[in-house]
Amino acid sequence: MKQKKQRKLIALLLVLSMFALSACGNQQTEEPAAKDDGEAVTEDVGNTESAETEESGVETVRILADFNIMDGIDSLTDNKYVDFIQEKTGVKVVMDSPGGGAYQDKLNVVLASGAEVDSFMAYDRDLVMKLANDDMLVDFAPYIHDEGKYPNIATQMKPEAWLPVTQDGKVYGFPYSRFDAFHQVVYIRKQWLENLGLEVPKTIDDYYNVLRAFTFDDPDQDGEDNTFGLLCGRDLIGGVAEGSHIFRSAFDADSYKIIDGMVTPPEITDNYKEYLKFMNKLVSEGLMDPEFPNNNVSVYMDKLKTYQYGMTNYFWHANQLPEYDEGKVHENWLSVDLPLGQDGNPSKFYYGSINRSYNCTPTTSTKVEPLMKVYDWVCSPDEGERWLYLGIEGDEYQMNDAGDVEVLKQRNSLHWMFTMISPGILNENVKKYNELNYPKETVERLDLAAANGELDELRASLPYYAELSNFNLTKVVEEYAVSAVLGNVDIDATWDDYVNKYKAAGGESAMEFWTEYYNANH
Numbered sequence: 001m002k003q004k005k006q007r008k009l010i011a012l013l014l015v016l017s018m019f020a021l022s023a024c025g026n027q028q029t030e031e032p033a034a035k036d037d038g039e040a041v042t043e044d045v046g047n048t049e050s051a052e053t054e055e056s057g058v059e060t061v062r063i064l065a066d067f068n069i070m071d072g073i074d075s076l077t078d079n080k081y082v083d084f085i086q087e088k089t090g091v092k093v094v095m096d097s098p099g100g101g102a103y104q105d106k107l108n109v110v111l112a113s114g115a116e117v118d119s120f121m122a123y124d125r126d127l128v129m130k131l132a133n134d135d136m137l138v139d140f141a142p143y144i145h146d147e148g149k150y151p152n153i154a155t156q157m158k159p160e161a162w163l164p165v166t167q168d169g170k171v172y173g174f175p176y177s178r179f180d181a182f183h184q185v186v187y188i189r190k191q192w193l194e195n196l197g198l199e200v201p202k203t204i205d206d207y208y209n210v211l212r213a214f215t216f217d218d219p220d221q222d223g224e225d226n227t228f229g230l231l232c233g234r235d236l237i238g239g240v241a242e243g244s245h246i247f248r249s250a251f252d253a254d255s256y257k258i259i260d261g262m263v264t265p266p267e268i269t270d271n272y273k274e275y276l277k278f279m280n281k282l283v284s285e286g287l288m289d290p291e292f293p294n295n296n297v298s299v300y301m302d303k304l305k306t307y308q309y310g311m312t313n314y315f316w317h318a319n320q321l322p323e324y325d326e327g328k329v330h331e332n333w334l335s336v337d338l339p340l341g342q343d344g345n346p347s348k349f350y351y352g353s354i355n356r357s358y359n360c361t362p363t364t365s366t367k368v369e370p371l372m373k374v375y376d377w378v379c380s381p382d383e384g385e386r387w388l389y390l391g392i393e394g395d396e397y398q399m400n401d402a403g404d405v406e407v408l409k410q411r412n413s414l415h416w417m418f419t420m421i422s423p424g425i426l427n428e429n430v431k432k433y434n435e436l437n438y439p440k441e442t443v444e445r446l447d448l449a450a451a452n453g454e455l456d457e458l459r460a461s462l463p464y465y466a467e468l469s470n471f472n473l474t475k476v477v478e479e480y481a482v483s484a485v486l487g488n489v490d491i492d493a494t495w496d497d498y499v500n501k502y503k504a505a506g507g508e509s510a511m512e513f514w515t516e517y518y519n520a521n522h
Contacts, residue, residue: 188333211310
């Protein structure tokens with residue numbers, strides 16, 4: 001038994017090191033979790049010799065989180081958030097957060113040493129499932145469906161939130177599910193439409209005609225030939241994919257499908273081929289910024305600030321658009337529906353998950369039930385919901401006689417760390433709470449983003465496939481997509497070769513693995 005455990009620990013160290021290196025090399029395309037830039041505070045929870053002893057009659061759970069702490073609260077283990085959770089649940093939450101780039105190293109040491117950690121934060125679903133396959137994580141399934149014992153978890157968590165971390169009926173991560181899980185909106189410059197007497201576009205052809213006018217008809221009326229219709233980020237195949245996501249969805253090239261009995265990723269479908277041909281048309285006619293392969297997030301934002309681009313897609317809150325700080329985003333940009341699909345039906349932004357991150361519990365922990373007690377309280381539709389969005393009642397906010405929220409003081413950034421999980425409910429209360437941080441017109445875009453979004457349930461439920469990390473499918477797709485859109489290859493003449501290359505690079509093995517799993521579970 002001891003040798004088996006040692007082998008597991010060695011394997012775990014290797015796996016975590018691999019994922020740490022992978023994370024360093026990847027560009028983040030979605031908004032990061034709410035971290036802050038202040039100095040990190042570490043209480044060394046993973047060290048069982050220095051961890052606080054449990055108070056009499058109080059259950060303690062030890063949590064490792066990836067978070068940077070701003071000033072205002074000196075201790076992770078002695079603060080108002082610890083006291084509030086303990087008052088509400090009877091459980092003391094002892095946090096450790098090394099902060100910055102030290103989190104992965106800390107996680108490696110804590111898990112491999114068998115230190116007393118009851119939960120840790122993970123952003124990478126594949127890491128979660130790899131650890132699960134190595135029998136390192138607790139299965140939450142017996143707890144999350146126990147409506148008698150944990151009624152809020154059973155009734156408030158969305159069933160689809162569990163999909164990415166579920167395999168063979170077992171659930172290996174507790175999600176921090178986003179209330180803005182569907183978060184993308186199409187933005188079009190309002191004044192440019194008005195200057196040119198144009199209607200809001202509806203179809204793909206309408207969008208194309210607006211992009212032409214924005215490029216060639218002097219939409220800003222400065223007498224200069226200095227505008228583009230569309231601004232895109234460099235990512236054409238996944239993630240947020242600013243700009244290009246508009247048309248990937250319209251060509252129905254954004255979701256996994258069953259084609260000829262096989263689970264098939266969108267990037268090798270005929271719909272994706274037509275999408276690439278359309279994007280190439282935009283570039284070849286000068287309607288889209290041809291420098292898109294270089295448009296990382298910072299370059300993309302800098303270009304938006306030049307006011308030379310008329311259309312893109314971005315997050316509902318638009319807090320990086322140049323007019324945000326002036327409170328004029330809603331005045332200068334229209335937020336509109338996606339173009340209708342080629343079949344005339346509404347198209348959708350597809351998402352592979354509705355979660356921001358996961359909390360996982362190692363099998364060495366004996367504190368699953370106290371954790372569930374805290375999670376169940378956070379999921380409660382009254383106190384827990386207000387906790388998630390408002391903080392501590394009586395300290396950071398209060399409810400007046402009319403039932404409205406009165407903010408007493410700004411929540412410390414540390415509050416986010418102590419929320420731990422979220423059911424991701426978007427209701428009228430959540431919108432009202434968001435109006436404390438955003439203008440009403442901004443919060444109204446949440447409804448548009450939700451109406452234009454949809455979970456790709458097939459993609460979300462695909463099982464973990466370890467060999468996939470050895471393949472280079474993303475590079476195969478990215479290189480071809482960029483070459484095709486820039487016009488460096490003839491799409492019709494090279495398409496079959498590209499698909500064959502994708503399959504030979506490991507894509508066919510992945511599709512066979514997914515299809516076997518799908519057929520066994522449907």
